Amino acid sequence: AQSVTQPDIHITVSEGASLELRCNYSYGATPYLFWYVQSPGQGLQLLLKYFSGDTLVQGIKGFEAEFKRSQSSFNLRKPSVHWSDAAEYFCAVGVKGTYKYIFGTGTRLKVLA
Amino acid sequence: NAGVTQTPKFQVLKTGQSMTLQCAQDMNHNSMYWYRQDPGMGLRLIYYSASEGTTDKGEVPNGYNVSRLNKREFSLRLESAAPSQTSVYFCASTQSGGTADNYGYTFGSGTRLTVV
Numbered sequence: 001a002q003s004v005t006q007p008d009i010h011i012t013v014s015e016g017a018s019l020e021l022r023c024n025y026s027y028g029a030t031p032y033l034f035w036y037v038q039s040p041g042q043g044l045q046l047l048l049k050y051f052s053g054d055t056l057v058q059g060i061k062g063f064e065a066e067f068k069r070s071q072s073s074f075n076l077r078k079p080s081v082h083w084s085d086a087a088e089y090f091c092a093v094g095v096k097g098t099y100k101y102i103f104g105t106g107t108r109l110k111v112l113a
Numbered sequence: 114n115a116g117v118t119q120t121p122k123f124q125v126l127k128t129g130q131s132m133t134l135q136c137a138q139d140m141n142h143n144s145m146y147w148y149r150q151d152p153g154m155g156l157r158l159i160y161y162s163a164s165e166g167t168t169d170k171g172e173v174p175n176g177y178n179v180s181r182l183n184k185r186e187f188s189l190r191l192e193s194a195a196p197s198q199t200s201v202y203f204c205a206s207t208q209s210g211g212t213a214d215n216y217g218y219t220f221g222s223g224t225r226l227t228v229v
Binding site for chain 2: 009034036041042043044045046049090099100101103104105106
């Protein structure tokens with residue numbers, strides 16, 4: 001069965017430090033892959049997506065993610081974190097040919113001043 | 114554009130009461146979805162509508178009903194609310210015709226529902 005795992009429930013980084021949020025998926029082929037961000041009291045906003053081609057994708061707010069087929073991973077990165085990046089981040093997989101989008105349980109990011 | 118609009122933003126119900134959560138999108142999207150978000154469980158799909166006139170069950174449909182009123186509007190109804198339905202509810206829409214694709218979702222800002 002398809003699944004998405006975000007191993008880190010909470011991550012704390014200092015402002016200006018680099019960030020990597022992990023996402024692993026279980027799927028029989030290359031899925032559609034997404035990262036969303038949720039600020040407190042808000043809905044989820046699409047950061048970036050991957051479906052084919054270049055394995056390094058750029059998104060909004062300075063984020064990027066790299067698809068690694070061999071590791072079944074789609075990790076989110078940012079070179080320098082800003083205090084406004086404090087939020088919860090969700091990785092998601094779109095299962096081709098079905099209605100299913102499977103979400104991970106989220107990683108909550110705290111940014112220290 | 115407003116995107117996806119949900120009403121109300123907050124609601125407290127007593128056990129057994131009914132209510133309807135409203136969702137409207139102004140992006141001419143084909144598909145609309147209702148999710149619930151609970152701590153540590155991510156988002157779980159309740160119902161979805163691949164296109165106007167069609168609705169289908171998701172992972173956790175029990176206790177809910179939906180109506181796709183027209184292309185813009187997709188409502189979620191709780192007929193007899195239970196404490197287990199305390200959650201944050203999100204409506205989402207996408208351009209696609211139902212099957213997963215590379216468009217991704219546009220989400221509303223959510224309805225925080227408490228059932229006492």
